Structures are given as C-alpha cells and as structure tokens.
Amino acid sequence: MSIKRDFYKRLSLMMVVSVLVVSVLVVKKERDILIEDMQNRGESIARLLSTVVMESVLTYDYVTLERYVHQIVQDRSINSLKIVRTDGEVLAEAAKDAKKGEPFVVSYPVEMGGETLGNIHVSFSTERVNAVLQRIIISAIVFILVIHGIALVINNLFFKKLVIQPVRMLIEVTKEFKKGNLKNRVNTPKNTNNEFNQLALAFNDMAIALEGSFEDLREKQKEINTEKTKIETIVRSLADGLFVTNGDGLIVSFNGAAEFISGYGRDEVVGKDCEEIFRSRFCDDACALHNEGRIIRNKETEIITKDGRRLIVSVSSALLRDSDSRIVGGVQTFRDVTAEKQRQEMLCHAEKLAAVGQMSAGIAHEINNPLGNILGFADLLLKDAGITDDQRKKLKIIAEQADKAGEIVKGLLGFSGQREAKLEMASINSIIENVAKLLSTQAENNGIKVAVQLEDVPYIKADRRQIEQVIFNILLNAIQSIEASGRGGDVWVFSRKSDSDVEIEIRDNGPGIPENIKHRIFDPFFTTKPVGKGTGLGLSVCLGIVKEHNGAIEFTSDSEKGTAFMVRLSNLRNHD
Amino acid sequence: MSHIKFIVSIGLFVMLSSQLQMFSPLKPGQLTFGIYPYDSPSKIHKDFGPLIKRLSEEAGIPFKIVIVPNYMSFIKSIGEGRIDIGFMGPSPYVKVKDKYGGVELAARLLFRDNKNDMMVIISYTGSKIKALGDLRGKTFAFGDFQSYGSHFYPRYLLNKAGVKLKDLRAYDYLSSHSRVVLAVSHRDFDAGGVRMDIYEKYKNRPIQVIAGPFTIPPHVIVCRQGLSEDIKKKIKETLLKMTDRDILDSIDPDLMKFTSVKDKDFIDARRVLNYIEDR
Ligand SMILES: Nc1ncnc2c1ncn2[C@@H]1O[C@H](COP(=O)(O)OP(=O)(O)O)[C@@H](O)[C@H]1O
Ligand SMILES: [Mg+2]
Numbered sequence: 001m002s003i004k005r006d007f008y009k010r011l012s013l014m015m016v017v018s019v020l021v022v023s024v025l026v027v028k029k030e031r032d033i034l035i036e037d038m039q040n041r042g043e044s045i046a047r048l049l050s051t052v053v054m055e056s057v058l059t060y061d062y063v064t065l066e067r068y069v070h071q072i073v074q075d076r077s078i079n080s081l082k083i084v085r086t087d088g089e090v091l092a093e094a095a096k097d098a099k100k101g102e103p104f105v106v107s108y109p110v111e112m113g114g115e116t117l118g119n120i121h122v123s124f125s126t127e128r129v130n131a132v133l134q135r136i137i138i139s140a141i142v143f144i145l146v147i148h149g150i151a152l153v154i155n156n157l158f159f160k161k162l163v164i165q166p167v168r169m170l171i172e173v174t175k176e177f178k179k180g181n182l183k184n185r186v187n188t189p190k191n192t193n194n195e196f197n198q199l200a201l202a203f204n205d206m207a208i209a210l211e212g213s214f215e216d217l218r219e220k221q222k223e224i225n226t227e228k229t230k231i232e233t234i235v236r237s238l239a240d241g242l243f244v245t246n247g248d249g250l251i252v253s254f255n256g257a258a259e260f261i262s263g264y265g266r267d268e269v270v271g272k273d274c275e276e277i278f279r280s281r282f283c284d285d286a287c288a289l290h291n292e293g294r295i296i297r298n299k300e301t302e303i304i305t306k307d308g309r310r311l312i313v314s315v316s317s318a319l320l321r322d323s324d325s326r327i328v329g330g331v332q333t334f335r336d337v338t339a340e341k342q343r344q345e346m347l348c349h350a351e352k353l354a355a356v357g358q359m360s361a362g363i364a365h366e367i368n369n370p371l372g373n374i375l376g377f378a379d380l381l382l383k384d385a386g387i388t389d390d391q392r393k394k395l396k397i398i399a400e401q402a403d404k405a406g407e408i409v410k411g412l413l414g415f416s417g418q419r420e421a422k423l424e425m426a427s428i429n430s431i432i433e434n435v436a437k438l439l440s441t442q443a444e445n446n447g448i449k450v451a452v453q454l455e456d457v458p459y460i461k462a463d464r465r466q467i468e469q470v471i472f473n474i475l476l477n478a479i480q481s482i483e484a485s486g487r488g489g490d491v492w493v494f495s496r497k498s499d500s501d502v503e504i505e506i507r508d509n510g511p512g513i514p515e516n517i518k519h520r521i522f523d524p525f526f527t528t529k530p531v532g533k534g535t536g537l538g539l540s541v542c543l544g545i546v547k548e549h550n551g552a553i554e555f556t557s558d559s560e561k562g563t564a565f566m567v568r569l570s571n572l573r574n575h576d
Numbered sequence: 577m578s579h580i581k582f583i584v585s586i587g588l589f590v591m592l593s594s595q596l597q598m599f600s601p602l603k604p605g606q607l608t609f610g611i612y613p614y615d616s617p618s619k620i621h622k623d624f625g626p627l628i629k630r631l632s633e634e635a636g637i638p639f640k641i642v643i644v645p646n647y648m649s650f651i652k653s654i655g656e657g658r659i660d661i662g663f664m665g666p667s668p669y670v671k672v673k674d675k676y677g678g679v680e681l682a683a684r685l686l687f688r689d690n691k692n693d694m695m696v697i698i699s700y701t702g703s704k705i706k707a708l709g710d711l712r713g714k715t716f717a718f719g720d721f722q723s724y725g726s727h728f729y730p731r732y733l734l735n736k737a738g739v740k741l742k743d744l745r746a747y748d749y750l751s752s753h754s755r756v757v758l759a760v761s762h763r764d765f766d767a768g769g770v771r772m773d774i775y776e777k778y779k780n781r782p783i784q785v786i787a788g789p790f791t792i793p794p795h796v797i798v799c800r801q802g803l804s805e806d807i808k809k810k811i812k813e814t815l816l817k818m819t820d821r822d823i824l825d826s827i828d829p830d831l832m833k834f835t836s837v838k839d840k841d842f843i844d845a846r847r848v849l850n851y852i853e854d855r
Contacts, residue, residue, distance in 0.1 A: 060717065060750045060765075062758030067616060089762055 004159055011155070016144060023140035027133050034132060035104065038077065038124045042106025045072060045081075046120040050110040053083055053091070057110075057117055065092045079103050079125045083110075085118040095123075102126050166196035170203060182211040239445075240333040241313075244320070247328050249273055249289050261313070261336045263306030274332075278303040286315035288330030300337065312338045340442055344533070347476070364409040371409065375402040425459040426467065428502050428569070429495055435471045436493055443479050447488040450479075454495045457502045460571045466545040467569070470553075473538040474506045474565045480529065481510035481563065489562070500571045509562035518557065542567075607635070607807070610642045610659035612650050612668065614752065617643050624663070626823040631661075634814040635807050646751065647722030654679060660800045661811060666793035666845045667724035673839065674846070678801040680808060683815040684794040684837035687773065688830040692795060694772035695725040696788035697733065700763050708737035708787050715746040717756045717768035724845060725792050726753045730769025732848045733787065735855070757783060773830070793845045796837055 049068060056065040069081045073094035080095035080103075104124040110117040169186050176184040185207060186200040235242050241258030243251055251274055254266045262269075264277060275283045283290050285301035296317040303311050313334040320329040378399035381387060387395065436452050443450045475493065482489035494505040513521060520526045522543050527536030546553045550570055557563040609628050611620050620643055632639040642659060644650035651668050653659045655676030662679075664672075672679050685692060699705045705714065711734065719726025727749065734740070741747060748765070750756050754777075756768035761781040772789050797815060799808045815834040818824065824831045 059755075060748065060759035061755050062762060063752065063754040066758070085762070091762055 004164060007159065007163075008152070008155070011151070012148065015148060015151070019140050019144045023137060026140075027136055030136060031129060031133060034129045038104055038129070039106055041077075042104075042122040042124060043108055045078075045122055046106065046108030049081075049083070049120050050108065053110045053120065054112050054117065057085075057091070062091060066094070068092075069094045077124050077128045079123040080121075081123070082121040083118060084121065086116055091118065096125075104129075162192075162194060162196060166200055170200065173203070173207070177207070177210075182207065182214050238333070240335045242331065242333045243269070243274070244331045245274060245287070245289060245329050247289075249275075249283075249287070249330075251277070252329065258334070261305070261311065261334065262303060280304050280310075282313070282315070282334075286317055286334075287332055288317040288319045289327075291317070292319065292327075300341075303334070311336050312341050335445065337445075340445060343442070367409050368406065371402050371406050375399055375406065378402060422463050422465075423461045424464065426462045426464045427459055428457055428462075428467065428504060429454045431464065431467050432471055432493055432495055432504065435468060435475055438472070439475055439479060443491065446479065446483045448479055448482050448491060450475075450491045450493065452493045454493075455497055457495050457497050458571055460502055460569055462549055462569060463545075466548070470542045470545050470567060471504065471506070473542050474567070477538060478506055478508035478510065478563065478565075480533070481512075482508055484529075485511045498568075502569050502571065504567040504569070505564055506567075507562065507564040512559040512561070512563055513555075513557040514559075521555075606638050606640055607632075607660040607803075608642045608658065609639050610644055610650060610654060610662040610664075612647055612662075612664055613643055613645065615754075623827050626820075626826045627818075630818075630820070630823055631811055631814055635810045637807065647720045651675070651722065654798070654800065657800055657802055660803055662798050663795065664798065665724055665795050666842055667722050667728055667849060669796055669798060670724075670842050670846050670849055671722065672798070673842075679798045680801050681837050681839060682797045682799050682808070682812045683834035684796045684841075685827075686794070686832050686835050687828065688832055690791075691772040691776060691830065693791055693793070694789040695729060695769055695792050696772060696775050696785045696790070697730060697767055697769050698757065698760055698775060698783045699767045699786045700760055701782035701784050703766060703784065703786075705766060705786050708733060708739065710786075711737070711739050711767055712743045713745050714766035715764075716744050717759045717765035718747060718749045719753050719756050719768075719770070720751045721749050723753070724848070725771040726756055726769050728845075728848050728852050729790065729792055731852050733769070733790065735851070740855075754778070757781065773828075793842050794837065797834070 049072070052065055052068050056062055065083065069083065069092040072078060073081050073096060078096075080093070082093045082095075083091040085091050104126050106122045106124070108120045108122070110120060166186070173184045173186050185204050188197055188200045188204065235253075235255045238255060238257055241261045242253075242255040243258050244253035246252050250271055251269045252271075254264070254269050258264075259266060262277070269277050274287060280302050282301050282303050285291075286296050286299045288296065296315060298314045298316060300312055300314050303313055305311060314337045315332055315334040317330055317332040319327050320331055322328050378395050381395050382392060382399065432452060432454060436450055440450055471493075475491065478491045482491070489509045492505075492507045494503075494507070496503040496505065517526075517528065522539045523536070524540040525536040526540075527534035543553055546567055546569070552566075552568045554566045554568075555563060609624070609631075611624060614620065615623070621641055624641060628639045628641060639661075642653075644653055644659075647665075647668050650659075650662065650664060651671045654662045654664075654668075655672045655678065657678065661682070669679070669681075687693070697708060705711060716730075716734070718730065721727055731741070734744075746765075750759055750768075753770045753774040756765075756770050757774055757778045758781070759765050760768045761778065761783050767786060771792070775783075775785070797811075799811060816836060818834050824833070
C-alpha cells in the first residue's frame with residue numbers, strides 16, 4: 001500500500017508542479033501576448049482615429065468624432081477613449097462603467113504636418129485579460145483534476161495489475177514458503193515482460209532451486225537422522241563405556257555402559273570436567289584432548305568409581321574434528337578390565353605353580369625311585385644278621401632318612417598339586433562346559449565367539465582337574481591367538497566319540513602357528529607372548545598330563561584356516 | 577481571361593445599378609422618402625423606419641428612404657421631383673416652395689415644450705460674451721447654409737444686434753446643429769446658433785445660452801405635388817391620425833404628434849430668408 005501511496009504522492013506532486021509551472025508560464029506569456037495585443041489594437045484604433053480626429057478638427061465635426069468614439073468604446077475590451085487637444089481640451093470622451101482591474105492605457109499622438117494636434121488615449125479593461133488568465137488557471141486546475149482523476153483510475157488499474165498484485169502474490173507465496181510450502185509458485189502472465197514478471201520468474205526459479213535444495217536437505221537430514229539413530233543405538237548398546245567431551249574438556253555425552261562402569265548417572269556428569277569425575281590419571285593417560293597427536297588404543301589406566309572402587313580400564317580415544325579440521329572435542333571408550341587383569345595374573349601364577357609342580361613332580365619321580373632303592377636296600381641290609389649293631393643303627397638312620405626324603409618328595413608333590421593322578425569316572429562334556437564358561441567373559445570382551453558342540457560321549461577314567469587344566473590351556477591359547485591378531489574370530493570346541501576313545505577338538509580361525517616354531521611349542525618355557533601374558537609352560541604341562549592319561553595330543557595349523565588341537569583320551573587303557 | 581472580364585463587368589454593373597437606384601424614383605410603384613442628414617444614415621433609418629413602414633402600408637406602395645447629402649441637394653431633389661415625400665426644416669421648405677413650387681405640406685411635427693420650434697445662441701462656459709452685441713470681432717459657427725435655426729435666423733439675430741458678417745473675426749458653416757454646439761463647446765468658435773432640442777441634448781457640455789430662446793417655424797413632412805391625390809390624402813391622414821407611441825418614440829421620445837400646417841405659418845421664415853439673402 002505504501003508504495004502505491006508513495007507513487008501517487010510523487011505523481012500528483014509532479015503533475016501539480018508541472019501543470020502549475022506550465023500554467024504560470026502560459027499565464028505570463030498569455031498576459032504578455034494579450035497586453036501586446038491590446039497595445040497593438042490601441043495603436044491601430046488610435047491610428048485610425050487620428051485621421052478622423054484630424055478631419056474633425058479641420059471641419060469642426062466633433063459629432064462624427066464623438067460618434068466614432070462612442071462606437072469604439074462599445075468594444076468590450078475598451079474602458080474609455082479620450083481625445084485631448086494639445087491645449088488640454090477634451091475633444092471627445094467616452095467611458096463605460098469603471099470595470100475591475102487596472103486599466104491599460106495606450107496613448108497616441110495626432111499629428112499633422114509635423115505638428116501635434118492632440119493625443120488619443122485608449123484605456124483598455126484588463127478585466128478581459130484577467131478573465132482569460134483566470135480561465136487558463138481554472139482550465140489548468142480542471143485539467144489537473146480531470147487528468148489526475150483519469151490517471152488515478154488508469155494508474156490504479158495498471159498499478160494494481162502491474163505492481164500491487166504481483167507484489168501481493170510474491171508476499172503470499174513468500175509467506176507460504178515461510179510455512180514450508182515450497183510447492184507454491186507465483187503466477188507469471190505470458191504476455192508481459194516487465195520487471196515484476198521477471199522478478200516473479202526469478203522468484204520461481206529460486207523457489208524451484210530452493211525446493212530442490214530443501215528436498216536434498218530433507219534427504220540429508222533423514223540420512224543424518226538415520227545415522228544419528230544408528231550411532232546412538234550403537235553407542236547405547238556398546239558394551240564399552242563411551243563419553244564425549246567438548247572442546248573445553250567438558251562431558252557432553254555419557255552412554256549406559258559408562259554409567260554402569262563408573263556408577264555415575266548421565267545427569268551427574270554432563271557439563272563436568274572428566275578429571276573431576278574420574279579423579280585419577282585417566283585424563284592425562286588417555287583422554288583425546290590431553291593427548292593430542294598421540295594414538296590411544298587399548299591403553300590401560302584407572303578410574304575411581306562413584307562408590308570409591310579403583311578400576312583398571314582399557315581406553316581408546318580419538319579427537320573429534322569438524323569439517324574444517326578444527327578440534328571440537330574428544331571421544332573416549334573404556335572397558336573395565338579389572339577382573340580380566342586379576343584373572344590373568346592368577347592364571348599366570350597358576351601356570352607358574354603348575355610348571356613348578358610339574359618339574360618338582362618330575363624330580364620327585366626321579367628321586368622317588370632311587371629313594372625307594374635306598375630304602376629297599378636299607379631294609380634288606382637290616383634283615384641281614386651279619387651286620388653290627390652300629391651298622392644296624394646307621395642303616396636304620398639311612399632308612400629313616402630315606403623315608404623322610406620320601407615324605408618330603410610326597411609333600412613336594414602335594415604342594416605342586418601334581419600329585420598322582422586321582423582317576424575317577426569323569427564327564428568330559430561337563431569339564432569342557434566348565435572351562436568354556438570360565439573363559440567366555442574374556443572371549444566375549446575381545447569379540448570372540450566360543451561355540452561348544454558336544455556329542456554324547458562316555459565317561460572316562462581321568463583326573464578331572466588335570467583334564468580341566470589341559471582344556472583350559474588349549475582354549476586360552478586359541479582365544480589369545482585371535483586376540484593378538486586384533487581381527488576377531490571364532491573358537492569351536494567339539495567332543496566326539498571315536499571307537500572307544502573320546503576326542504576333544506579345539507579349533508580357532510586365528511593366525512595359525514608359524515611353520516618355524518611348530519616343533520617348539522610343546523617345549524617348556526617356549527612362548528611368543530609378552531612377559532606377563534605367556535609363560536611357555538601351558539602346552540608342555542598339557543602334554544605331560546595327556547601322556548599320563550595314556551592319551552595323545554596333536555595339532556594342525558596354517559595361516560589360512562587357523563589352528564586345531566586334538567586331544568584323544570582312551571576309555572579302556574588305564575593308568576598303570 | 578474571359579471569365580475575369582465577366583466578373584469585372586458584373587462588378588461594374590452592380591456598382592452602377594446601385595448608384596442609379598439611389599437617386600432613381602423611377603422604379604415603378606415605389607415612392608422615395610427623403611430625409612435631410614440630421615444624423616448618421618443608420619440612425620436616420622432607425623428613427624424613421626417604423627413611420628415609413630406605416631405610411632407604406634397605408635398607401636399600399638413600397639417606400640424607399642433617401643438621405644440627401646445636404647440641405648441644398650435636398651431642395652433640388654424634391655424640387656425636381658426625384659423625391660416624393662420629404663422630412664425637412666422650415667428653410668428648405670420655403671426654398672422648395674418658392675423656387676420650385678411643386679410641394680404640398682402634409683403635416684408638421686409637434687414636440688413637447690415646442691422645443692423643436694425654438695433656437696438659442698450659445699457660447700462656451702466661461703466666455704465673456706453676454707449679449708449678441710458682444711460678438712463683434714469674435715468668431716461664430718453656423719450650421720448648414722440652408723438651415724433656418726443654425727444659419728438664417730442666427731444671422732438675422734446678429735444683424736438685428738448690429739453685427740454683420742464682416743464684423744465677425746471669423747465664421748464657418750459646419751453643416752449641422754450638433755457640430756455647431758460641439759465646436760463652440762471646444763472653443764473653436766466663440767458662439768453659434770442652434771435649435772433648442774439640440775441645445776438641450778448637449779446641455780451638460782461647457783456651453784451657455786447668450787440669447788434666446790427664439791421661436792422658429794416647425795419641421796414638416798411634405799409631398800411632391802405631382803403625387804396622386806389619393807396617396808397624398810392617405811399620407812396626410814395617416815400622419816395626422818398617428819398616435820402609435822412606438823412610431824413617434826422612434827423618431828423622438830419628445831415628439832407628441834403630427835398636426836396640420838399651412839404655408840402661412842412660414843411667413844416670418846420667408847421674410848428672414850429674404851432679408852438675409854438680400855445682403
Ligand atoms: N592355538 C594356537 N595358535 C597359535 N599359536 C599357538 C596356539 N597354541 C599355542 N601356540 C604357540 O605355542 C606357544 C606355546 O604355547 P604355551 O606352551 O601354551 O605357552 P604360552 O601359552 O604361555 O605361550 C605359544 O606361545 C604360541 O606361540
Ligand atoms: Mg599357553
């Protein structure tokens with residue numbers, strides 16, 4: 001509306017000013033023309049009259065003169081006419097009722113033979129001039145009004161059609177756009193090509209582009225949302241704790257596992273510094289922001305839980321960057337490895353003990369025989385009468401001491417647990433299940449699936465604990481091999497019946513055993529694992545136990561398929 | 577070429593015929609009404625139009641107005657029968673009657689206060705002339721030589737007062753009463769004689785009466801004696817019976833009526849004329 005009013009205001013002003021200027025000019029010019037016209041007429045009247053005056057003066061015919069004068073004064077524009085002799089005598093005079101407006105007087109001399117007889121004064125009424133000018137002014141005003149009226153009507157139509165309607169339409173469509181209706185378009189008449197139409201076309205182009213972009217945007221948004229949901233689901237279902245910090249190191253996101261591990265609720269930590277929460281060297285050790293430029297992967301450090309427990313965690317972290325590679329925060333995942341750690345330590349210890357025990361057992365076995373011989377021969381000599389009492393006394397000491405050594409060896413065997421196999425009817429399947437259960441946590445933590453497929457196998461005579469140790473060792477090796485590969489994998493444990501034997505197979509799809517070490521893996525203290533992880537005693541102990549049970553142990557391995565260990569135990573053949 | 581000649585000859589013919597028509601009473605069945613030039617021809621036509629129309633109707637003959645250039649030609653025209661009916665002052669009448677004889681009086685005009693039957697001698701306002709005798713050595717304006725009121729009678733009065741033409745410093749014939757009044761008022765002349773009604777007309781001008789008023793014979797309407805008795809009778813009767821104010825007013829609002837007139841009413845005038853023309 002305001003553009004329209006503004007437009008009309010300017011238009012009116014322009015018109016009024018221009019018409020006024022033109023009117024003033026015309027009026028001025030017209031006035032000049034009229035005045036000049038009067039001057040001319042006055043002069044021509046006077047010139048004509050001067051002849052009459054001359055003649056009248058010569059013939060004393062003032063009657064004719066007066067008649068002329070009166071007749072001339074009949075003219076509308078002439079106010080009065082006066083003929084004055086040089087001596088001031090008014091020879092003829094005629095005047096109409098004084099009219100309004102300054103009279104305009106033209107004087108003209110009457111001359112004869114170079115002598116002035118008198119003067120003719122013609123007084124014109126400027127009333128007519130004023131009337132004419134008034135008419136011009138009135139005409140101008142009427143003209144302004146009429147043209148203005150017409151222009152107003154025409155302009156209104158044109159303006160409405162050409163400006164207001166397109167603008168309104170643009171506004172309408174823009175409003176619709178604001179509401180999100182990108183389908184709307186501005187109507188563009190075919191036959192015009194003014195700026196508004198061009199604007200409308202441009203607008204429509206923009207709308208199409210915008211709609212396209214918006215569609216893309218929507219698609220992208222959808223994708224992003226899907227991704228977001230995916231990520232959220234992943235993060236939520238992640239077994240590992242995960243939290244995200246912003247650029248200032250303040251926690252912005254904290255998943256369920258993180259809550260579970262730390263004991264803190266999400267609401268308690270969001271917006272807080274992670275150092276404040278974990279109260280440990282966690283951040284210095286593993287947070288992405290604190291370790292810029294360093295790769296943190298499965299780094300072990302510790303946290304203090306809400307209830308004050310100290311936990312060992314394995315942390316991986318990475319910096320978060322925006323599309324311009326500016327650091328906007330860090331993401332940390334952590335896993336509680338406290339139990340695993342403890343178990344590992346325990347396993348290590350157990351293995352060591354077992355090895356020591358085995359060695360001691362071996363030694364004890366070796367010593368037992370000579371000790372038995374010593375004791376036997378000592379007893380034999382004691383039964384011999386031919387020995388002196390002193391000898392008998394000394395022999396008794398030998399026998400006593402050998403007995404004592406036997407007891408020591410027995411004790412040694414007992415300490416190492418490597419006592420003589422306590423054979424009983426044992427279920428291999430239940431042993432496998434127990435062991436698999438024991439290691440399942442570790443396997444799962446490393447993304448390793450342990451599949452147990454058991455056939456109905458007969459009970460066999462065996463030392464339960466020793467068989468347990470064998471399966472434990474082989475299964476642990478399998479898990480560790482996959483763990484070390486870092487690629488994940490599967491482990492299968494089978495029990496099978498073959499003839500009268502029971503066969504246990506433990507197979508993995510890990511990296512396999514390199515060809516050059518295959519012949520050494522059963523050696524005591526041979527290991528490829530880092531200190532603290534492997535002792536190199538596992539397989540040697542296994543071999544010992546299986547042999548003791550009159551069984552056999554075999555393996556196949558290649559880098560493609562992985563490794564499979566087969567333990568065969570006989571049901572019939574008894575130990576000793 | 578030939579048609580240019582034709583147009584020229586047509587033009588000449590029209591000019592000549594109109595010229596002829598002006599003086600020719602010969603058009604069959606048409607009477608001429610002559611009027612001496614007391615005013616502009618258009619004014620005369622306007623003044624006398626209604627009366628002549630009435631006369632023409634009564635007489636059953638179309639009339640034509642002829643305005644004569646001066647008193648003398650009027651006398652000649654009516655005397656020689658070129659004008660059938662005429663309106664004139666006393667001196668032309670006496671002249672026609674005495675010189676040609678062929679006229680008959682139809683009626684005289686009777687004005688309110690008899691102003692048409694009187695004349696005065698005037699001077700301009702502020703003039704030192706108080707009596708006719710003072711005019712010796714002064715200038716005097718006459719009207720037409722043949723005018724009774726503006727020439728013969730004023731001259732007669734001057735003579736009686738002992739001022740002869742040769743005693744005047746200058747004099748001139750201005751051909752009409754009005755001109756005399758105005759010339760005097762503009763001090764072109766020291767004095768002049770004019771009919772009373774003319775004086776009345778210009779009374780507000782700077783003029784003053786130094787002698788008079790004097791009675792003079794009336795203006796009359798005359799018929800050519802050669803006209804048929806019937807027409808003469810009809811004209812006379814129409815005039816004498818005229819009461820139509822429109823017709824009378826048209827000539828002069830002060831014209832009361834037409835009355836009968838006799839030649840003996842002009843005895844004094846005849847004497848004055850003879851007296852003047854003897855000198
Ligand atoms: N399933 C297996 N896959 C690959 N290598 C194995 C496997 N089992 C055993 N080994 C190799 O045999 C070595 C000896 O194993 P072991 O006697 O149990 O000692 P340790 O396990 O403590 O190293 C291991 O260090 C490893 O190199
Ligand atoms: Mg091992």
